[in-house]
Amino acid sequence: MTEARESATAAPEHGRSVPRRQERGQRRIAQIVSAAAEVFAESGYEDATTNAIARRAGISPGSLYQFFSNKDEIAAALAERYVVELGAAQEEALDLETLRSAPLDEMIAMIVAPLVEFNLANRGFKALFARPDMPAALTEAVAPLHAALLERVKGLVSIRFPELTGDVVDRTATVSIQIVRAMMPLIVAADEGPERDAMVVELRRVLRAYLSGA
Amino acid sequence: MTEARESATAAPEHGRSVPRRQERGQRRIAQIVSAAAEVFAESGYEDATTNAIARRAGISPGSLYQFFSNKDEIAAALAERYVVELGAAQEEALDLETLRSAPLDEMIAMIVAPLVEFNLANRGFKALFARPDMPAALTEAVAPLHAALLERVKGLVSIRFPELTGDVVDRTATVSIQIVRAMMPLIVAADEGPERDAMVVELRRVLRAYLSGA
DNA sequence: GACAAACGCGAGTGATTGCTCGTATTCTTC
């Protein structure tokens, strides 16, 4: 999935048909992914046309297909970017000590805050992540994103609740992710200010209530 | 939305262009809606073609458009059917006394059980209801379904928690619905047996935890 | 500076799909 196309340093892979990218090409790829994020955010995945993405990126449809061989590959590249950026945002905000010993409230606030910020800053995120029913190709493209998030949350859960067995950690993480996925559209859609804050509070309450029984 | 087309008893509406349906037509309409439920369940709304729905219903595309003037109208009719059927299933299962005074656990179990059954029996339901991002036309078609469910849940919440203000009832109901929406795909996708039962238990736990603080 | 590879263009293609239209059949009503 998007393999060598992404690796900027042109690893000496024996790739046959994949061209060795020049700097110009790297920039274009980044432009295209950014444009896709915008268009997905506005129209959703299905209604986002590849021509619209190209136009938004300021290039021709033909040029777009020089870098991505189909629409799903663009989604996969965007998903990969999201994994990296969300990971960075979270690591920056996480403090292991708090995670282990602070009140559950505090821990949840620490995790939820950057998540909300990320979703507000990246409105395209939910187009790739928040849908329960996706076209098969998109599901595949986004699978690494899901896997990465699940692993991350499983890590958090087992740090906080070291006594839980693997099965339970798994289920708890899955449910927690699902709760966040469900609430995030409400938060993003709410007007900035007290209304949105109230929904964030609800999200924290749900998580706290659920996890305090774990 | 689908107005007179649905009313079997041919109310004396002054409808101009809407033909007075014969019995044959009523049967066809029911067939089409059932076929749509199947095809939506299998392919999702977007990938379900009107020709596929017609084929499934055993009629020609032309005949389909004799009864529905576009795809969204079919979705709206299906949504309407779901409102009625889900309402019936719930009313059958609800017991006001339990609702008022039984332990929260019991109340939640009483509400969740028919919901799960309904979702298992009507796999197309989530294609219309569970998506956070829908094409505008579909959103509109399904709006009455959403409104009906929200009202119903608000009723339940304020019966159980009569001290809550309208605002809070509203928010609590919205969040509760969102939780169910989020968990249901997990439940439906799980293998029948202990795996699915475990997810149902999780749903009940989340709701109980959330609502016990209300 | 010459050659190849990467980049770039945008009109166009092929496939899909929601929906129509001309026409034929069945039902209702008188």
Add this chain to the structure above:
DNA sequence: GAAGAATACGAGCAATCACTCGCGTTTGTC
């Protein structure tokens, strides 16, 4: 039993959209 309305058909239209192709331009390499 005749007329009009409803039902039925299915080939095909019009629009959309992911993607291609031929050809021109820029960049890197020797």
